[in-house]
């Protein structure tokens with residue numbers, strides 16, 4: 429059985445496509461088998477809604493009169509990088525205001541930052557723009573202060589260099605003091621274990637070898653339509669994998685892009701991690717075209733077959749020691765309790781499984797309505813060291 | 828002793844420096860948790876007052892004699908559902924399971940009746956979906 433993306437799109441346009449979420453696929457394959465399921469399902473949708481620090485947006489702020497080459501840009505007091513053309517800037521999700529007390533009064537609260545500005549912008553709120561310049565013959569203005577709204581900006585697009593991590597650590601704390609980390613609050617003496625992927629719904633767990641995903645793949649991003657633009661920073665397809673092909677430690681990542689003006693504060697949410705900093709919760713969903721039976725076989729993976737490493741965030745992670753305390757399945761993580769060093773440890777997610785479910789369902793809906801057609805990637809995400817199909821590119825070897 | 832309470836100021840007395848007198852004349856420590864006063868309008872502040880028991884009683888008498896009404900604090904923790912992303916991070920922070928992750932729906936459920944107002948969730952919630960109301 430083989431299908432092309434063109435054939436699947438024709439079925440979507442004719443209103444005949446069969447679309448299921450990666451979660452709905454699991455009992456289907458159990459009941460009917462891979463071959464039968466592949467024959468009648470056309471698209472499998474995935475989703476994830478979690479903190480993704482490597483996120484941000486390129487904003488064109490529009491030329492004031494007289495013109496200005498902005499060299500310092502603040503949005504609600506949060507600096508956006510302006511070392512670009514005259515009125516372009518990049519606002520990063522983890523940027524905090526210069527006035528933030530940081531961790532001086534530990535643990536710092538980090539109540540507002542880049543992620544919150546992005547949320548305010550997509551919520552349609554007014555944001556204070558302050559810009560400074562040294563002034564040139566062509567761009568004489570030196571200062572600008574005004575309220576802006578996202579809809580007034582000529583262009584604004586989200587461009588996230590690292591999203592949708594394929595697997596991630598389960599964070600614990602072996603010491604007797606509380607730790608405040610990007611993996612949340614870790615209580616002393618293995619008080620809790622925090623994890624952060626949507627497991628069986630997460631995009632790259634369902635296509636572990638990136639057989640259908642690459643630059644040009646159309647996706648759900650922040651409530652709007654976006655695209656995979658490149659492999660993400662720290663993309664590491666060489667991470668160890670289980671027999672089912674699923675990586676057992678952090679592996680592939682995606683760089684993604686999308687029109688900020690289409691997005692919603694529901695799926696782009698500024699967040700604050702006590703003692704750590706600010707970030708952005710990003711909603712992201714990828715449709716997988718059922719091109720062959722293999723697509724179904726891989727996407728049918730369930731939480732009990734996906735494993736994550738348990739890492740101590742008091743020593744092993746911060747010191748970069750690479751020690752792993754054990755391996756647990758997402759089924760165990762999602763049950764609310766795992767066992768580490770013989771101790772029962774309650775688990776908490778940082779990524780919203782409920783949100784992931786809703787994203788996969790929304791994407792399914794868009795496709796069923798005929799509003800969302802699938803695209804073929806320009807090339808597949810690199811899956812091995814060496815020279816990928818599109819030209820020269822060498823990944824570092826493991827270790 | 829140490830107690831949280833709500834002080835209610837009628838519009839006629841809001842400009843007087845009560846807190847100053849509590850500290851200076853009654854040896855009390857006053858920690859203002861929340862204030863809501865506009866000049867010439869009625870106001871309300873939530874304070875935590877600590878000190879020796881006789882000073883404490885004398886201080887409260889002083890306030891009441893000047894027209895300030897004193898109420899016990901009935902603090903409540905509110906779950907702002909629209910801000911909640913159902914991430915679940917609070918489920919291991921709450922000591923009494925008042926914030927519980929329903930494993931079927933994978934949504935967080937707030938059981939206000941179990942809440943002991945420890946306030947741990949206020950800063951632990953990344954979306955700031957938990958708020959204290961007085």
Ligand code: SF4
Nearest residue numbers: 911912914915917952
């Ligand atoms: S931590 Fe906050 S956002 Fe997350 S589930 Fe709890 S209340 Fe909701």
Ligand code: SF4
Nearest residue numbers: 921942943945946948
């Ligand atoms: S205030 Fe304390 S008891 Fe109440 S919900 Fe928050 S963490 Fe739980």
